[in-house]
Amino acid sequence: MPSLISSLYVQAGAINAFEQAIAVSAANVSNASTPGYASQTQILVAMPEDISQGATGGVKAGAVVSSRDQYAEQAVRNQQTALGGATQSVNSLTSLQPLFDVTGASGISTALSSLYQSFAAWGQTPSDGTAQQAVLTAAGNLATAFQQTASGLTSAATTADEQLQQTVAQVNTLVGQLQQLNTLAMGGTGNDSGLDADMNATLENLSQYIPISATEQPDGTYTVLLGGQTPLVIGSQQFPLSFDLYQPDNATYPDAPPLAQIKASDGSDITGDITGGQLGALLNFRDTVLPSYMGDGNQAGTLNVMAQQFADTVNGILTSGNISDASADGSTPAVPGVPLFTYDTTNATNVAASLSVSSTITPSQLAAIDSGPPEVSNGIPLALTELENPQSSADQFNGESYTAAFGDMATQTGNLVNQATEDQQVAQSALTQAQNLRQQQSGVNLDQQAATLVEYQRAYQANAEMLTVLNQLMQDTINILEPGTA
Amino acid sequence: MKVDAASGLAAVRVEVEGACQALILASPEALTCCQRALERAAAALRQGQAAWDWKSAGEAARKEASRLQAVIRRAGRLLSSASNYHAGWLRILSVMTGGYSQRGEAACMPGLRRISLEG
Numbered sequence: 199m200p201s202l203i204s205s206l207y208v209q210a211g212a213i214n215a216f217e218q219a220i221a222v223s224a225a226n227v228s229n230a231s232t233p234g235y236a237s238q239t240q241i242l243v244a245m246p247e248d249i250s251q252g253a254t255g256g257v258k259a260g261a262v263v264s265s266r267d268q269y270a271e272q273a274v275r276n277q278q279t280a281l282g283g284a285t286q287s288v289n290s291l292t293s294l295q296p297l298f299d300v301t302g303a304s305g306i307s308t309a310l311s312s313l314y315q316s317f318a319a320w321g322q323t324p325s326d327g328t329a330q331q332a333v334l335t336a337a338g339n340l341a342t343a344f345q346q347t348a349s350g351l352t353s354a355a356t357t358a359d360e361q362l363q364q365t366v367a368q369v370n371t372l373v374g375q376l377q378q379l380n381t382l383a384m385g386g387t388g389n390d391s392g393l394d395a396d397m398n399a400t401l402e403n404l405s406q407y408i409p410i411s412a413t414e415q416p417d418g419t420y421t422v423l424l425g426g427q428t429p430l431v432i433g434s435q436q437f438p439l440s441f442d443l444y445q446p447d448n449a450t451y452p453d454a455p456p457l458a459q460i461k462a463s464d465g466s467d468i469t470g471d472i473t474g475g476q477l478g479a480l481l482n483f484r485d486t487v488l489p490s491y492m493g494d495g496n497q498a499g500t501l502n503v504m505a506q507q508f509a510d511t512v513n514g515i516l517t518s519g520n521i522s523d524a525s526a527d528g529s530t531p532a533v534p535g536v537p538l539f540t541y542d543t544t545n546a547t548n549v550a551a552s553l554s555v556s557s558t559i560t561p562s563q564l565a566a567i568d569s570g571p572p573e574v575s576n577g578i579p580l581a582l583t584e585l586e587n588p589q590s591s592a593d594q595f596n597g598e599s600y601t602a603a604f605g606d607m608a609t610q611t612g613n614l615v616n617q618a619t620e621d622q623q624v625a626q627s628a629l630t631q632a633q634n635l636r637q638q639q640s641g642v643n644l645d646q647q648a649a650t651l652v653e654y655q656r657a658y659q660a661n662a663e664m665l666t667v668l669n670q671l672m673q674d675t676i677n678i679l680e681p682g683t684a
Numbered sequence: 685m686k687v688d689a690a691s692g693l694a695a696v697r698v699e700v701e702g703a704c705q706a707l708i709l710a711s712p713e714a715l716t717c718c719q720r721a722l723e724r725a726a727a728a729l730r731q732g733q734a735a736w737d738w739k740s741a742g743e744a745a746r747k748e749a750s751r752l753q754a755v756i757r758r759a760g761r762l763l764s765s766a767s768n769y770h771a772g773w774l775r776i777l778s779v780m781t782g783g784y785s786q787r788g789e790a791a792c793m794p795g796l797r798r799i800s801l802e803g
Binding site for chain 2: 269620627628657671675678
C-alpha cells in the first residue's frame with residue numbers, strides 16, 4: 199500500500215508541475231505581442247528518490263525564469279536613444295533650411311544680389327533719382343531679409359524651448375510611472391511578468407528621450423539613472439528634472455538670447471550629461487546650433503557679425519565719398535556722404551534683427567563722388583559694386599564675398615541636415631539589429647552562447663576586412679570621378 | 685559598349701544594401717551572406733574602375749557615388765554596433781562562466797577582439 203500511495207503522490211505532483219508549465223506557456227502565447235513582455239520558462243525540479251528515507255522522487259514545479267536579459271535590453275534602449283536623438287535633429291535642423299535659401303528665390307542671398315545690381319545701375323547714372331531710389335529700396339529689402347532670418351532663428355529658439363519644456367514633462371511623467379511600478383513591485387511577490395513587461399516597455403519608451411541605464415534590483419524594482427550618474431528613480435522615490443533658461447556668468451554679451459539648461463532634482467545643472475535622445479538633440483540645437491548663428495552670452499553669432507560687417511563696410515564707403523563737390527571759390531564746402539544702414543550698436547547679438555535703412559536718408563543724399571585724387575564722379579557706386587566680387591580682404595567676410603559666405607552658412611545647415619538624416623537611417627537599422635540580437639539571445643543557454651560567439655568573432659573579422667577593402671576601392675573610385683578630392 | 689558609371693555604382697549600392705540587411709539580422713548565417721555581398725560589391729567596383737564609362741560620368745555618377753559612400757558608412761556602423769554588442773556580451777559571459785561550461789568542462793571562450801575599420 200505505501201508504494202501505491204507514493205506512486206499516486208508522485209503522479210499528482212507531476213500533474214501539478216506540468217499544469218503550471220502549461221500555464222506559463224499559455225501566458226507566453228497570449229502575451230506574444232504585449233510591449234515589453236519577455237517569454238518565461240517553468241523550471242521543473244527532479245525530487246530525490248530514496249524509499250528508505252521516504253523520498254518518493256518525481257518532479258515538482260520550480261522557479262519561473264524570465265528569458266529577459268538586461269544586457270540585451272540595455273543595448274536596445276541605447277539604440278532607442280540614438281534614434282530619438284537623430285529623429286529630433288532631423289526635425290529641428292530641417293526647420294532652419296528655409297531661412298538659408300540660396301536658390302535665388304528669396305532671402306538674404308537674393309536681396310544681396312539685388313542690392314549689388316542697384317549699385318551697378320546707380321554707377322551708370324549717379325545723379326539719377328530713380329537709380330538712387332532703387333538703391334534705397336534694395337538696401338531696405340536686404341535689411342528686411344536679415345530681420346526675417348533673425349526672426350526665424352528666434353522663432354526656432356522659442357519652438358525649441360517649448361519642445362524642451364514638453365520633453366522634460368514627458369520624461370517626468372514616464373519616470374513617475376516607473377516609480378509607481380516600483381512601488382507595486384515592492385509590495386508584490388517579485389515574479390509578476392505583467393509588471394515586468396510594463397517596466398521594460400516604459401523604460402524603452404523613456405530611452406528615446408534621454409540616455410538611461412536601468413538596473414534591476416533583487417526586490418524587482420528598477421533603479422534608473424540618467425547619463426549613468428543622475429538618479430531618476432530609486433525604489434519608490436522619483437527625482438524629477440526641470441527646464442530653465444539662463445545667461446552664463448561673466449557673459450561678454452549680457453543682452454544675448456539666453457541658453458537652455460536642464461536641472462536635476464537637487465538643482466544642479468546636468469545639461470552636459472544629456473548627450474543623446476530627443477532631449478540631447480534639442481539641447482544641442484538650442485545651445486550650440488542656434489547660437490552659432492544668432493549669438494549667446496559668449497559669441498555674437500555669424501548672422502549678426504555678417505550683418506554688422508556688411509553695414510559698416512557699405513557705410514564706410516558711402517561716408518568716404520561726397521554728395522556734392524565744394525564750390526570752385528571755396529565758399530561752399532563739399533557735402534560728405536551719410537551712412538545708409540543703422541543697427542542696434544548696444545547689443546552685438548541684435549544687429550541682424552535691428553538692421554534697417556537710416557530713416558533720415560533721402561535718395562539725393564547717396565554720395566556718389568569719390569574725391570580721390572583723382573576725383574571720380576561715380577567712384578562710390580563702383581566701389582560698392584565691387585563688393586560683389588571683392589579683391590581686398592577688408593571687403594570680404596571670412597576671406598570670401600558676402601554672397602559666398604552666406605552660401606557657406608546655407609551649406610553648413612544643409613550638411614547638418616544630411617548628416618542627421620544619415621544618422622537617423624543608421625539608428626533605425628541599428629535599433630532593429632539590437633532587437634534582433636535580443637531575440638536571438640533570449641532563452642539560449644551559456645554553452646550555446648559561447649559556441650555561437652566563436653562563429654560571430656570569425657564572421658566579424660572577415661566582414662571588417664572586406665569592408666576595409668570596399669572602403670579603399672570607394673576612395674579610388676571617388677578619385678577617378680573627382681581627381682584630388684578623395 | 686561601356687556600362688554607364690552611375691548604373692554600375694547603383695548596382696554596387698544594391699549589393700551593399702543587401703549586406704546592411706544581413707547585418708541587421710546579425711545571425712551567424714546572415715553574417716556569412718553579408719560577407720558574400722561585400723565581396724561581390726568589391727569585385728564589381730574593382731572591375732568597374734576599368735570597365736565603366738568614366739569619361740562621360742557626370743552629376744548622376746557623383747550623386748550615386750555619394751549614395752554608395754553613405755551605404756558603406758552605414759554598413760560599417762552596423763558592423764561596429766553588432767560587434768560591440770557581442771564583445772560586451774562576451775565579457776559578461778566570461779565572468780558568468782568563470783571559464784567553465786555548465787557541465788564543468790573548460791569553456792570554449794574566444795579571445796576578445798576589436799573590429800577596426802579604416803577609411
